[in-house]
Amino acid sequence: MVEDGKPNGDTAGPAVDIRGLRFAYPDGREALRGVDLSIAPGEKVALVGPNGAGKSTLLLHLNGLLQGPEGRVNILGRDANSAKGRELQEIRALVGLVFQDPDDQLFSPTVFDDVAFGPIYMGLARDEVERRVVEALAAVGLDGFGGRMPFHLSGGEKKRAALATVLSMRPQVLALDEPSAGLDPRARRGIIRVLTGLEQTLLVTTHDMELVREVFPRTVIMDEGSVAADGPTEHIFGQRDLLEAHALECP
Amino acid sequence: MAAVSSLLDRYREGNSFLHRADARIKLVITLGFIVAMTSIPAGAWYGFGVMMALVWTVAVFSGVGLHRIFLRSLIAVPFILIAVPSVFLRPGDVLTEWDMGWWVMTVTDEGLVFFASVLLKSWTSVTAAALLTAVTRPLQLLESLAALRVPALLVAVVSLMYRYLFVLVDEVQRMLRARAARSAALDGKAGGPLVWRAKAAGGMAGALLIRSLDRSERIYLAMLSRGYDGKVRRTDAEPLRPSSYVAVGVSLAVFAGIAVGSRWLW
Numbered sequence: 001m002v003e004d005g006k007p008n009g010d011t012a013g014p015a016v017d018i019r020g021l022r023f024a025y026p027d028g029r030e031a032l033r034g035v036d037l038s039i040a041p042g043e044k045v046a047l048v049g050p051n052g053a054g055k056s057t058l059l060l061h062l063n064g065l066l067q068g069p070e071g072r073v074n075i076l077g078r079d080a081n082s083a084k085g086r087e088l089q090e091i092r093a094l095v096g097l098v099f100q101d102p103d104d105q106l107f108s109p110t111v112f113d114d115v116a117f118g119p120i121y122m123g124l125a126r127d128e129v130e131r132r133v134v135e136a137l138a139a140v141g142l143d144g145f146g147g148r149m150p151f152h153l154s155g156g157e158k159k160r161a162a163l164a165t166v167l168s169m170r171p172q173v174l175a176l177d178e179p180s181a182g183l184d185p186r187a188r189r190g191i192i193r194v195l196t197g198l199e200q201t202l203l204v205t206t207h208d209m210e211l212v213r214e215v216f217p218r219t220v221i222m223d224e225g226s227v228a229a230d231g232p233t234e235h236i237f238g239q240r241d242l243l244e245a246h247a248l249e250c251p
Numbered sequence: 252m253a254a255v256s257s258l259l260d261r262y263r264e265g266n267s268f269l270h271r272a273d274a275r276i277k278l279v280i281t282l283g284f285i286v287a288m289t290s291i292p293a294g295a296w297y298g299f300g301v302m303m304a305l306v307w308t309v310a311v312f313s314g315v316g317l318h319r320i321f322l323r324s325l326i327a328v329p330f331i332l333i334a335v336p337s338v339f340l341r342p343g344d345v346l347t348e349w350d351m352g353w354w355v356m357t358v359t360d361e362g363l364v365f366f367a368s369v370l371l372k373s374w375t376s377v378t379a380a381a382l383l384t385a386v387t388r389p390l391q392l393l394e395s396l397a398a399l400r401v402p403a404l405l406v407a408v409v410s411l412m413y414r415y416l417f418v419l420v421d422e423v424q425r426m427l428r429a430r431a432a433r434s435a436a437l438d439g440k441a442g443g444p445l446v447w448r449a450k451a452a453g454g455m456a457g458a459l460l461i462r463s464l465d466r467s468e469r470i471y472l473a474m475l476s477r478g479y480d481g482k483v484r485r486t487d488a489e490p491l492r493p494s495s496y497v498a499v500g501v502s503l504a505v506f507a508g509i510a511v512g513s514r515w516l517w
Contacts (some may be wrong), residue, residue, distance in 0.1 A: 029437070063476055065472050065475060089478055089480065092476055092477070092478050093478065095476075097476040099469060099472070099473050101469070103326045104466060104472075104473050107314050107414060107470045107474065108410070109389075109413055110390055117477050117479075118477035120485070121478030121479060121480065149390075149414075149417075150414065151417040151418070165477065166476075169478075175388065234455060
């Protein structure tokens with residue numbers, strides 16, 4: 001369905017278009033209270049805000065893991081908020097979602113098995129699967145790590161391996177939850193290098209404001225389940241009182 | 252991590268022909284060996300001797316170290332102990348009697364033969380298994396199970412277990428460390444009453460269970476994100492070489508020969 005190196009899906013219109021998205025957890029807590037967010041193809045967007053603002057919950061809506069009772073989550077022309085069955089599988093091939101804890105993301109006995117998991121479920125042939133694993137590991141600087149056990153990786157290597165597990169699916173959109181959390185400066189530098197080199201549309205939640213300034217031209221502040229501010233990163237960072245109002249610090 | 256490794260990593264790096272051999276044939280041959288071993292009748296000492304000679308000869312060539320294999324084979328000891336009462340309880344020719352006052356213990360010929368046979372059978376079988384795990388990577392064993400048509404779901408469960416045992420042991424160690432850090436003691440007053448300590452331990456076990464459940468939920472979401480649809484899929488394994496079939500066939504024939512021979516010939 002795709003040429004080598006090119007992500008799949010059509011490219012007309014926004015990559016992600018979220019309109020009026022609401023979601024409450026079964027215990028009644030309202031996590032999303034009408035989120036509106038539009039991201040153009042190839043755009044790199046940082047999603048910041050205090051703990052409990054709904055950032056991670058929003059990411060889970062991008063590939064239909066959670067579906068809200070109200071609103072649309074348009075991913076390249078498909079609505080992830082109402083998709084079922086086969087269409088949901090297609091959306092999951094378009095959106096690469098990486099969880100915060102790499103021990104959740106890396107569930108296979110070896111790094112190879114983990115990176116191959118997505119391609120295998122996409123129904124690709126064995127040699128194509130192997131090609132994609134090699135390609136994805138190279139993209140995150142982990143060439144030759146296929147035979148390693150996830151348990152024996154360092155924190156930074158785990159984070160990068162977790163990213164490779166979705167890159168091998170060649171998604172159009174990458175949604176990452178705190179890719180630099182808990183890393184030492186060198187490992188963090190490695191992740192920043194990888195993020196900078198990615199061509200995909202990026203939506204990344206983080207508390208790492210230095211990371212935001214370095215990698216993301218656009219910043220979205222979320223607070224109490226909706227978008228509180230959205231604009232060019234330098235513009236957002238210039239408004240000290242806005243940042244303080246949402247428990248953020250300017251780097 | 253070191254503690255975890257020694258607990259779970261049975262594999263010893265090496266380059267013997269045993270290390271290089273296909274894990275699938277190693278698994279089949281080991282299973283065949285154990286089946287043959289258990290089907291040798293009690294008291295067939297020649298049969299036991301030949302089988303033990305076989306497994307220890309192979310162990311010599313593994314380069315893992317006989318001492319290490321021997322230590323690992325001792326894991327069979329608790330199971331062997333279960334057979335001890337048979338020495339006294341099996342009816343047969345009485346060899347000796349001990350008058351305990353309230354009960355006369357009799358050691359019978361039959362009982363002794365039975366016990367020795369159980370001991371040799373279980374110990375030798377465990378030795379073969381210990382040897383297998385010492386020269387085969389756990390992951391290759393998992394793949395072999397799949398290749399041998401063990402249900403894919405079962406193999407997936409075992410591989411998830413293998414993956415998360417490490418994470419779980421890590422988590423336990425962190426909890427224990429956190430508890431130790433707060434277990435300060437005044438002079439002569441340490442630990443608190445037993446009931447209180449038992450409650451703390453129970454709380455830890457409960458917390459671990461709940462954390463594991465939460466984690467399993469997140470893992471499931473991560474699997475769904477990458478297209479998991481409830482069916483376990485794997486890439487096909489490489490086909491076995493013809494020489495592998497020969498190795499398996501010859502080994503199984505030898506084991507069968509020993510088992511049959513020890514029943515009717517010796």
